[in-house]
Amino acid sequence: MSYDFEDPRSAMDVVEYLLYPIYQMATLAAASLCFLCRRSYRAALVLLALGACWLWLCATPAMATRLLESLERHYPQRDxxxxxxxxxxxxxxxxxxxxxxxxxxxxxxxxxxxxxxxxxxxxxxxxxxxxxxxxxxxxxxxxxxxxxxxxxxxxxxxxxxxxxxxxxxxxxxxxxxxxxxxxxxxxxxxxxxxxxxxxxxxxxxxxxxAPAFDPVYPSWQAHPWWPKRSALRVTGRCLREYAGLWWYRLRGWA
Structure with a gap:
């Protein structure tokens, strides 16, 4: 399997969701709302701006490509x-x-x-x-x-x-x-x-x-800094993979 963390399942489900940029944005937006309710307008605005910028960056082909290449660079595809x-x-x-x-x-x-x-x-x-x-x-x-x-x-x-x-x-x-x-x-x-x-x-x-080419990942022809949904998906998967590698090393599984 490709995308996983280990037991306890209920706790790790939450962690997995938080590794996706869109859920990170939602978490920052919720925190911003809390500050807004306390009338801490500057902190609320900063958190909301940070979340929006992070989501935009993660949705760019430039970011997705960089993360993907960093994981794949030691494993070039061959015949x-x-x-x-x-x-x-x-x-x-x-x-x-x-x-x-x-x-x-x-x-x-x-x-x-x-x-x-x-x-x-x-x-x-x-x-x-x-x-x-x-x-x-x-x-x-x-x-x-x-x-x-x-x-x-x-x-x-x-x-x-x-x-x-x-x-x-x-x-x-x-x-x-x-x-x-x-x-x-x-x-x-x-x-x-x-x-x-x-x-x-x-x-x-x-x-x-012996890495296979994964056809779910497209090649992006548009401007590298123009956000795309497919790029956001790739970024999320790469972030999960980095977190998974860290977790495996911590547990002594890798």
Whole structure:
């Protein structure tokens, strides 16, 4: 999985929401209202202005691109055939699934750019003879799609118990070590790779990062400082990823 924090769930839900700029703006607006009720007009105005400026900045492609590149810079995308061979290909759930699951349409550019699509390319290029898909919400669907695209049933394993990246790594490591496969090609989105690779390496696995292009992130052609909703979404996800990486390091999971 890509976006998570750990138990207690109720407390962490609040924290996750506060990592999104729009909720940060709402929090500052609520604080501003409190100051306004106390007739502290200057403090109210300052808080409201800060919230508006922060929201505007987070919604700009310039900010979103900078954050995204800072997470992805150590994990450049490469052709599947250029990767070293490994014992297994591990594909994490949480990303977009291909539009099509059967037939030649599944080989379109969009489908092959997803995590499952890039994992399929690695398998077709004989980078490993086993694929492990991990994630409670998508593992079974991903496994079926791989099998429909010609991956043998006995070459696909599923890990369906994990609900976050730490559990992806912990539960997958058990299956991989049982099969005596410690060198893995790890497939996930580039922005998620720093935390995912660290979590899997923390389980004693030899990790080769193999980032997939995440098609949910558009390229922005307009002015970089003109706010866009899609840029705000990317900024929010990147902020969550930075916070998640910090949390994993604090817990000793990365």
């Amino acid at each position: 599947a055939s250029t990767y070293a061979k490994a014992d297994a290909i591990v594909i994490l759930g949480g990303g977009a699934l291909p539009r099509y699951g059967v037939g030649s349409d599944a080989d379109d550019a969009y489908s092959l750019a997803t995590r499952i699509g890039f994992g399929l390319q690695l398998f077709r290029d004989a980078r490993a003879d086993m694929v492990l898909v991990s994630g409670s919400d998508q593992a079974q669907r991903m496994a079926r799609r791989l099998q429909r695209q010609g991956v043998p049933v006995d070459a696909v394993q599923t890990e369906c118990a994990s609900t976050n990246t730490h559990e992806n790594a912990e539960f997958s490591a058990v299956l991989l070590k049982r099969a005596k496969r410690s060198r893995i090609l790890l497939v996930t989105s580039g922005f998620h790779m720093p935390r995912a690779a660290a979590a899997f390496a923390n389980q004693g696995l030899d990790v080769i990062p």
